[in-house]
Amino acid sequence: MIDKVFVPPIKIQGIKTKLVDLISENIYMEQNSTWYEPFMGSGVVGLNLAPHKAVFSDTNPYTIDLYNAIKKKKITSQIVREYLEYEGAILAQKDGEHYYYIRDRFNKKHDPLDFLFLNRSCFNGMIRFNREYKFNVPYGHKPNRFAKAYVTKIVNQVKHLENIFPENDWEFVCCPFEKTIEKAGVEDFIYCDPPYIGRHVDYYDSWDEEHEIALKNALYSSGARFMLSTWDENKYRKNEYIERIWSECYKLNKEHFYHVGANEKNRNSMMEALLMNYDPTTCNNNSTRNGRQMMITDYLKNEIAI
Ligand SMILES: C[S@@+](CC[C@H](N)C(=O)[O-])C[C@H]1O[C@@H](n2cnc3c(N)ncnc32)[C@H](O)[C@@H]1O
Known part of the structure; x- marks a missing residue:
């Protein structure tokens, strides 16, 4: 568990502040390996996990410029x-x-x-x-x-x-995800949070099935362990791409509530998914991050395999 999740200065739609704990409990990273985050957005995930060595990147140059400055x-x-x-x-x-x-x-x-x-x-x-x-x-x-x-x-x-930048070996790079993922080796860890496929997005770049397949190919070719954030289902639809493209992955779920308009009663729920190319229930994750033991907990057993 992260004691207190640090919220970065940049706001972005789809920020993963509420998923930081679940992500941190289920990543599988060797000591001295590099954290790759090719869709960094605000960077809330990696900045909180604080791996010693990391490459953060995004096609939107402006957060990258701010963090580099x-x-x-x-x-x-x-x-x-x-x-x-x-x-x-x-x-x-x-x-x-x-x-x-x-x-x-x-x-x-x-x-x-x-x-x-x-x-x-x-x-x-x-x-x-x-x-x-x-x-x-x-x-x-x-x-x-x-x-x-x-x-x-x-x-x-x-x-x-x-305060945290000088303590760590972190790079911030503006580039498409392929360029970042091709740098990762088998010992590294890649966390991906691309724009949600099949949903309306307003990011710097658009996202469609071709991108999702290119991402899958890049991730599997890297040989690295990876985790991908995506949406699973809401009241109206299911994310069909999970079965079509990511069927070999393990899956964890977390329900997320958001408001439509100002009315407290208009709460909609969305099931978020974390997809992994390793089994988070069996990985003997005893690596440490900044002295903290990373444990696999809090997974929903009946949701784990798809
Ligand atoms: C869902 S947001 C990431 C949010 C981030 N995890 C957070 O919690 O703040 C997706 C990000 O992917 C970036 N992006 C979109 N297309 C991309 C591409 N082809 N390569 C790299 N980044 C891309 C967008 O600029 C956006 O910042």
């Missing part, structure tokens, strides 16, 4: 505080007009601080780009959006990265 100390938590206080004060006066000014500026200059500002003030913390790769999420209206407590929360999230 923090790693190289070009952006510090103090710089983030000053930037958000300054821009937040103008936003409080000019509201949407200033948001759209920053959005235009970001689409011309791609400053990671502007990306952070947009990500934390846009509608629903979405990351979405148009066909010309311009960020196009509208403003998430909220009075005093960058209130003192909110700025401090973001600054603390950046501070956490500042």
